[in-house]
Amino acid sequence: MISDFNLSGLSDLLHRQLTGFFPLDEWEHDLLNRCMPETLSRLERCIAGVDNKYFHRDGEIFFSPFHSGQWLIFLCYLANTVSTRHGLAASEDIRRAKTFADKIYYLNKIMHSVDIYHEVELPDVFFLEHPVGTVLGRASYQEGFMAYQNCTVGGNKGHYPTLGRNFRMMSGSKILGNSHVGDNVTLAANTYVKDTDIPSGATVFGASPSLTIKFL
Numbered sequence: 001m002i003s004d005f006n007l008s009g010l011s012d013l014l015h016r017q018l019t020g021f022f023p024l025d026e027w028e029h030d031l032l033n034r035c036m037p038e039t040l041s042r043l044e045r046c047i048a049g050v051d052n053k054y055f056h057r058d059g060e061i062f063f064s065p066f067h068s069g070q071w072l073i074f075l076c077y078l079a080n081t082v083s084t085r086h087g088l089a090a091s092e093d094i095r096r097a098k099t100f101a102d103k104i105y106y107l108n109k110i111m112h113s114v115d116i117y118h119e120v121e122l123p124d125v126f127f128l129e130h131p132v133g134t135v136l137g138r139a140s141y142q143e144g145f146m147a148y149q150n151c152t153v154g155g156n157k158g159h160y161p162t163l164g165r166n167f168r169m170m171s172g173s174k175i176l177g178n179s180h181v182g183d184n185v186t187l188a189a190n191t192y193v194k195d196t197d198i199p200s201g202a203t204v205f206g207a208s209p210s211l212t213i214k215f216l
Helices: 007-019 026-049 068-084 091-112
Strands: 126-128 145-147 152-154 174-176 192-194 203-207 210-214
Touching (some): 007 026, 026 068, 026 091, 068 091, 068 126
Parallel strands (some): 126 145, 152 174, 174 192
């Protein structure tokens, strides 16, 4: 179980990765240690809900800091926990926590070639498969979100998508702006959706405003 992991060992590994690129002070190191248990709890819920052979072994969930897809998820949750769930009260401490979260977000970008800002609220269960080049903006995400490489979730004129459960983005697909998507929707490879509502159960092809919507 992830909760059985050596927290000191994980903290030391992450500290080495961060200090390879950024200065890190003792206050940040202490905050990292305080945020680690909740981060691992979130990671454990996510891995338990992902149907992927590399996330389970002998009937148990499996976590390795050397599995890049799992480490990516870990860094997403850690950056978000540090940024928004730190339990700090003083405004200066909150500012410092945001700066530290920036470093973790940046590390994830360096290591995995994804752009997922630490204030983006990802769901309890999500999965990114070969996610090089993927950008996830400030949309509303639900359980079972999945994206492949070179996918984009982004804004248009200040509006961001609202996504249903089990929303899947195949490689190169994009969804932007004031788009509302039902449950169990798939964007086919290279599909481009902007300011469009998509019903539940649909598979979407093409580009807005000339989309093809099928129910397979």
